[in-house]
Amino acid sequence: MKKIIIGNWKMNLDHLQAIQLLQKINYSLSENIHEDIDIVVAPSHTSLRSVQTVIDTDNLSIQSSAQDVSEYNLGSYTGETSSLQLNKLNIDYCILGHSERRSLFLETDEVINTKLKNLLKINITPIICIGETEEDRNQSIQIDKCLSQIRRIFKGVRKDAINECIIAYEPIWAIGTGIVAQPENASEILEEVKKYLLNNNFLIEKFRFVYGGSVTKSNAKDLMNEESINGLLVGGASLDPDEFIDIIKLSL
Numbered sequence: 001m002k003k004i005i006i007g008n009w010k011m012n013l014d015h016l017q018a019i020q021l022l023q024k025i026n027y028s029l030s031e032n033i034h035e036d037i038d039i040v041v042a043p044s045h046t047s048l049r050s051v052q053t054v055i056d057t058d059n060l061s062i063q064s065s066a067q068d069v070s071e072y073n074l075g076s077y078t079g080e081t082s083s084l085q086l087n088k089l090n091i092d093y094c095i096l097g098h099s100e101r102r103s104l105f106l107e108t109d110e111v112i113n114t115k116l117k118n119l120l121k122i123n124i125t126p127i128i129c130i131g132e133t134e135e136d137r138n139q140s141i142q143i144d145k146c147l148s149q150i151r152r153i154f155k156g157v158r159k160d161a162i163n164e165c166i167i168a169y170e171p172i173w174a175i176g177t178g179i180v181a182q183p184e185n186a187s188e189i190l191e192e193v194k195k196y197l198l199n200n201n202f203l204i205e206k207f208r209f210v211y212g213g214s215v216t217k218s219n220a221k222d223l224m225n226e227e228s229i230n231g232l233l234v235g236g237a238s239l240d241p242d243e244f245i246d247i248i249k250l251s252l
């Protein structure tokens, strides 16, 4: 399975700063690196067009991702951006159901399910985030929590669609806290997710599974050494080009 490192820039950087960061990352990468690993950056919507234009014009070995998409396709939805609008930008990926969207903007699995169905109609790979809270883990219900997210998010989705997706396990207690999950925590979740999907007749041979939550250059290698982990979703550390490059190199 091809590895993938995704930098989630969240609500940081204006479009000029985003281009600068993109160029700094690109400067330190070898030209053929994309043959071994997919490198993806997820800027804010205001920077997506500029970032993608630089990627296309300079033929960079980097791909871009949106951080979210509307559940609606067209019309009077002030402030929203549809999957069709994103598709016109030529971007490759879109993050769905990030825990910050769930907790701060009350996004539900049902809304994520609609967004997923919209993205699957076009040529954008969904990066679907799942993960439990600290309280869930303390009560040992992390598996139930993640499986219930998967069940609702994939409700009514065609059985082969998961192969076109990336599943990101991002335990909420690890996001932005400096506390990283043990690689075995991620493997345990993946095994259960796979079991659930197989039992429900989903075709799963090709989907990629990534870990996110306090990834830095000091834990990237250990995480990527875990057989089940195909890649990393990096937040804070992706804003520092040297650190992000180190994470990529350690993941090769």
Ligand code: PGA
Binding pocket: 008, 170, 174, 175, 176, 177, 178, 212, 213, 214, 215, 233, 234, 235, 236, 237
């Ligand atoms: P973090 O964020 O690396 O800063 O913990 C990860 C994420 O929210 O995707």
